[in-house]
Amino acid sequence: MKSKKLYLTEDFSERESPFQSDDYPMILLGKNINPIHIDMLISSPRSDDPYASRLSQISASLSSNKTEKKFRCTKARGLFRRLLIRRSHTFYKIWSITIEIVLTYNVITTLFFLAYEYPNGILLVCDTMSMCVFALEIILNFFTEQEGKNSRTNKSFRSIAKNYSRGWLFFDILAILPLRLAGLEMEEYLLRMFRLFKLPKVMNFTDGNGLSYLLTYFQFGRREKNGKTTYSYKHKIIASLVKLFIFTIFLVYFLGCFWFWFQRLIANYKYSQGPNEKDENTFENAFGLQEVGSLRLALISSYYMFTTIATIGYGDYTPKNVYEMTFTFIVMLFGATLIGIIDGNFNNAISVYSDATCGYDIVGELHVWLGQLERVQGALDSKIRDKIINHFQNYSDKDRLKFLAKKYWEAKCLDDLVNIDQVYVRQLPEQAYNSIIQILFTDFIHNFKYFLSLKVHLKIIPHLQPRKYEQNDLIYTQGEEIDELIFLLSGRISIGIIFDEKHQSLLVCEKGRTVIGDYAVLTKQKNNYDYLSEEYSESFSINGEIFMKIIENYFPEEKASMLGMAVKRENSLKKLKKNLLATLETEGSSPLKYKNKVSMIMPRDNHEFAYNEEETMKKITRFMNLGADMSLKSEIILSQIKSRDELRDIFIEGIDDELSPIYLE
Structure with a gap:
């Protein structure tokens, strides 16, 4: 038996040998690091070799049967891992769809064959092909990753084989026995009835596998990058x-x-x-x-x-x-x-x-309230009335919490913001209450898991309120104080600035994963950009003050990570804005007007000023005076800096002259 390769140095580290041999592995040992064959070193160790005892132990372990057996097991595990079918792999998704379609077909036709007539012709061919698919499924089940407890996956061959053998293996084998060849057609179809117990899995359209995964191509559910599928409450x-x-x-x-x-x-x-x-x-x-x-x-x-x-x-x-x-x-x-x-x-x-x-009852009550208000205050403007009705119509339609929603304006202390205060759910265990919240907001928790941890989600979700924005609605403007944190669910929101009374986009928010207003809420500063809805968009919002109270008092460790992401995005927006301003100024747009900035006139090369216009001349004169003043001030500052630098150099030279005799002595 050839020895294993082993590179041993005086400091017991591994080091590649410059001398490689196809027949014998090499060992590095000693101060000179000369390559010596390990078998020669072990067979005739030097008396002064401090590693002689260690080399003998290595030799014994390499020659033992246990080591060889362990090596073979490790090699087998490596092969199995290469053959393992991951649940997130595309092949598993396609195979799951195929199996569920074939299973549904087989169960329906088996009942038909058992009751009315035995298969022949094309039906017999299709039935035989489905049996071959099920036989292949039995083999692949031993190499398919299993879903374990607590969302963990089982990747051990022994564990997978053990679980499958205790579960469906026996029934799967009975269901593919070709008893019809022995004239026992009815017995064969009766044994196939075991597959009826697999149908609930086929009809589960929200498990993210098989047919439910196929439905995501028709926008029924969302396929995530990690391979999982999420569904909204409505779906x-x-x-x-x-x-x-x-x-x-x-x-x-x-x-x-x-x-x-x-x-x-x-x-x-x-x-x-x-x-x-x-x-x-x-x-x-x-x-x-x-x-x-x-x-x-x-x-x-x-x-x-x-x-x-x-x-x-x-x-x-x-x-x-x-x-x-x-x-x-x-x-x-x-x-x-x-x-x-x-x-x-x-x-x-x-x-x-x-x-x-549907929220027609709530909207009906709103109409009654508006009627009473108009009888006292007079008729409301039609646009304002329609805006109020549309807002509460959408609120009623999209509100998932219903009576689980918390009224933060009625909170008397901080604990009222996170404690369960509804009478009919107060007696529930906290785990059951959290399960209800997670079921109602599965898609929301998954989409924004990078922004907030699950424990924070469970505390802020009861404060969420639905919002909608029509196309070209301006959500937030520059310089505005943001009072709501917005979680975008669908639609397209553009972050930009106003130039020439037009929205210039800097960044487009990612659908279903964007948080708007987090930087302003976390830093308590005014908004720096304009948020424009480029198409119909839906979102959830939470009051910024309430959000900060919950985070600062109950989850202070979460604030740093949220602030880090917000600052990173804000810095990216600043760079994008700077580049956009430079680009527009280079193009020489006339006139360029940036909101909340001094208006400037940027002439094109071929632009002719109307010097006979008094207003234009006044603006030009004012900007020229401003430029002259700034130039004069800058020259004064530069001269002061220069004089201070000269005084500093003279002072340092004087100190050096005084200290030099001391250094010489």
Whole structure:
């Protein structure tokens, strides 16, 4: 066995040897650092070698079986890590979409094959291909990163194999057994029914995998750079409605298929025969469905099951023997209860969606209040009235907190700003209350996690208020005192300055990740730029004074990081503004007027002044006088600096002359 490469120096550090050998590794040892083969050094160590005992230990460890075994395990782990399929990888996303589509198709067709007719032709080819996909899935599951507890991922091969073996491995193998080759088609399709328990994962449209990831291409949810998918509160409600609707349809289809398979299964039983001991007293025979196509049979069976579980019972289709009656009784008993639960959840989801997206009652109360105000004060201006109504309409539509919102103006002390003061949630554990907040603002917490930590989010979210800005709305102007911190959710906000009464953009805010006004709020200074909404934009805002009270009194350590990001952006804006001013002045725009600055006239090369105009001449004379005064003052200052420098040099020379004899002595 060849020795491992080992580079050992007198200071026990590793150092590359300039002499490399393909046959033998080299060792660096001694003061001269001459390369010596490790086997020669170990076989004949010098008596004065201080490292002789250490070299013998190294030799023993290299020759031990445990070391070789550990080396092989390490090598195997390295190979597994290269083959590991990361959950954030594009291949995993595509494979998850493929598996969920194939799974949905396989479950639907398996029920159809079991109840109505066995596959043939193109259906048989597609069914065989889906079985091959599931067989490949079993292999890939051993090399796929698993999601563990506390959002941690499991990357250990042993742990992944152990978890999969204890979970779905046995059922996945049973579901791909080709029993039809032995003439056991019905048994094969019954074993495939284990895949029904995987359907809830397919219908979860907000888990960020599979079909839910595919929906992000249609703007249903947001795909982040780290591979995760976030959903707004509205999208989650819509997903729950769609999920309930699909589940109801699938339940009816499943019971219809199972019903038709069952009535065929008991066709030849004792109590299913007619008076003449002929097989006539069955659902299929009684209604003449023997010659009906499979698709029509599926529709009839589903229709009959729906009327049964909904307790409508038109009487056009009825059970015909004691077995069918028992089956129908069980379906009516449990199916009606299940449909009732589904309908209740469906109605509850619609109610929650209506509360979250509709505010007509609040707007109606606002109209009443405005009417009372106008009767006392007179008619309001139509633009002001529309602006008030639109503001509160948007507030009602986009407010996620509802009665969870905190009224900071009613706070009597600092603790009232962060404590739970609502009567109906005060008794909840803090963990449950925080979970509610996180569910309502999942997208907000994810988008602004770089700005605030989770513990800060949970304290300021109850103070958030929805805001909207129409196109060309000026949110903040230069020199204005900012009283609200704005978190941009959607739209396009431009940060810039006003030139020639036009907005010159310096920086465009990133959609869904920009905080506006943080520098002014944190430093308690006036705003330095103009914020213009270039398109319809939505945001959440929090009162700046309340935000600072919460941060300074409860999370002082967070203020430094927030201020650092704000100062960094402010410095970038200053550089951009300086470059923009230089560019515009170089272009010679006439006249250039910068808001809150002295107006200047920048002539072009071919521009002719109208000297006969009195106002123009006055401005030119005033600027010339100002320039002359500034030039005179600068010359005086420079002369003073020069004279002071000369006096300083004379003084230093005098000191050197006095001290030089001392140095010589």
